[in-house]
Amino acid sequence: MEEKYELAKWLAGEMTEAELQAFQNTPDYATYVKIADYSSQLKAPDFDSDLLYQNTLSKAQKEPKVIPLYQSKWMKIAAVFVVLLGLTFFVKTTSTSTEIAENGKKTSFALPDHSQIVLNSGSEIEYKKWNWDNNRTLHLKGEAYFKVAHGKKFEVSTQLGTVTVLGTQFNVKARDNRFDVTCYEGRVKVVHNNHEVIITKGTSVTFDADTFEQQTVQNTKPEWTVNQIVFKKEKLQRILNELQRQYNCEIVLNANENLQLFSGTLPADNLKTALQIVSSTYHLKISKFETTKVILEDF
Incomplete structure (x- = not known):
């Protein structure tokens, strides 16, 4: 309806400068110009203004057109279907696995x-x-x-x-x-x-x-795909972080800072053996060993 209203204002030359510029930027503007140009070249037939007036009054007094209930129902169903289809496409294209x-x-x-x-x-x-x-x-x-x-x-x-x-x-x-x-x-x-x-x-x-x-x-x-963890010039804290991930446990380090880098292999299926290797390398002792929590300390 808004589009028809704007078209009517344009044909009547009643648009403001801003409205005209916006209307000219619409995709259908070129088509409207052609239609207006062709229409201006046509000659309208003579007509009886009184007869036209009487016909207009007669049509206005007729009952308004009623859309049958079944048509309205199917239009609503179609609208819901279109919305659901759009939502499905949106979810499918934006969802992340x-x-x-x-x-x-x-x-x-x-x-x-x-x-x-x-x-x-x-x-x-x-x-x-x-x-x-x-x-x-x-x-x-x-x-x-x-x-x-x-x-x-x-x-x-x-x-x-x-x-x-x-x-x-x-x-x-x-x-x-x-x-x-x-x-x-x-x-x-x-x-x-x-x-x-x-x-x-x-x-x-x-x-x-x-x-x-x-x-x-x-x-x-x-190597980790066959339960071996390989480290190359790795810091102690990063080694312990990796062991925590592999064994799903907490490892607490109560020791002075050690900047020694470790290169070697630790098992990913035997926590105690892995900790013994780390402890031997960094001169630590295992003061507490449980499935979910381990404490390492200086000697």
């Missing part, structure tokens, strides 16, 4: 393109299933191992950087301001802040604060 591996657990799942993912303990992945084949992007918190099916660009986003591939196998770990990426097959592009590097099979890169390191790896998949 989430996969979580709680502390002490690992979980495996497949993406819509059959790419395989294994989530390490204390990790989470979010992604959208809708239009996945054309937009293979997900967000990772923590650590995960990927076997990506061939297809369009596949991107893993983390708070510390992104990893982009086409079809390959790789591991991504983003924890405590440290970003580790290892390629086991194919090649991947890693972006961290303004640093970009492409790595190939058997190569690992680490971004830790302002440092960057690239290494060669011999294994064919992450």
Whole structure:
């Protein structure tokens, strides 16, 4: 109705400057101009004004047109259907799927393109299933191992950087301001802040604060997938943080600060053995050992 009112004002030349400018910006303005131009070239036939007046009065006195009840009912049903259809499309295109591996657990799942993912303990992945084949992007918190099916660009986003591939196998770990990426097959592009590097099979890169390191790896998949935790020049507190995630327990450290870095392997299926290795390396003792809580102290 508003559109017809504006059209009438325009034809009558009663629009203000602002209204005219807005009307000229509408998609149908060019069509209205053509119609007005063609109409101006037509010659209207002679007519009897009195007869027209009488016909108008006669039509005005007729009963108003009533829409049958059944038609009104179906129009309401159709309107509800359209709304529901719109809501369904909105939910489908904006909803996010989430996969979580709680502390002490690992979980495996497949993406819509059959790419395989294994989530390490204390990790989470979010992604959208809708239009996945054309937009293979997900967000990772923590650590995960990927076997990506061939297809369009596949991107893993983390708070510390992104990893982009086409079809390959790789591991991504983003924890405590440290970003580790290892390629086991194919090649991947890693972006961290303004640093970009492409790595190939058997190569690992680490971004830790302002440092960057690239290494060669011999294994064919992450050690944590076979219950081994490998550390390379790692700080004590980060080691304990990882053990807390793997065993779903609290580890309290009552000891002086130790800046020694640890490189080695700890078991992910035997907490006491893992703690004994850590204690021996850092000259600590286990003053309390329970399934849910451990206390480490200086000798």
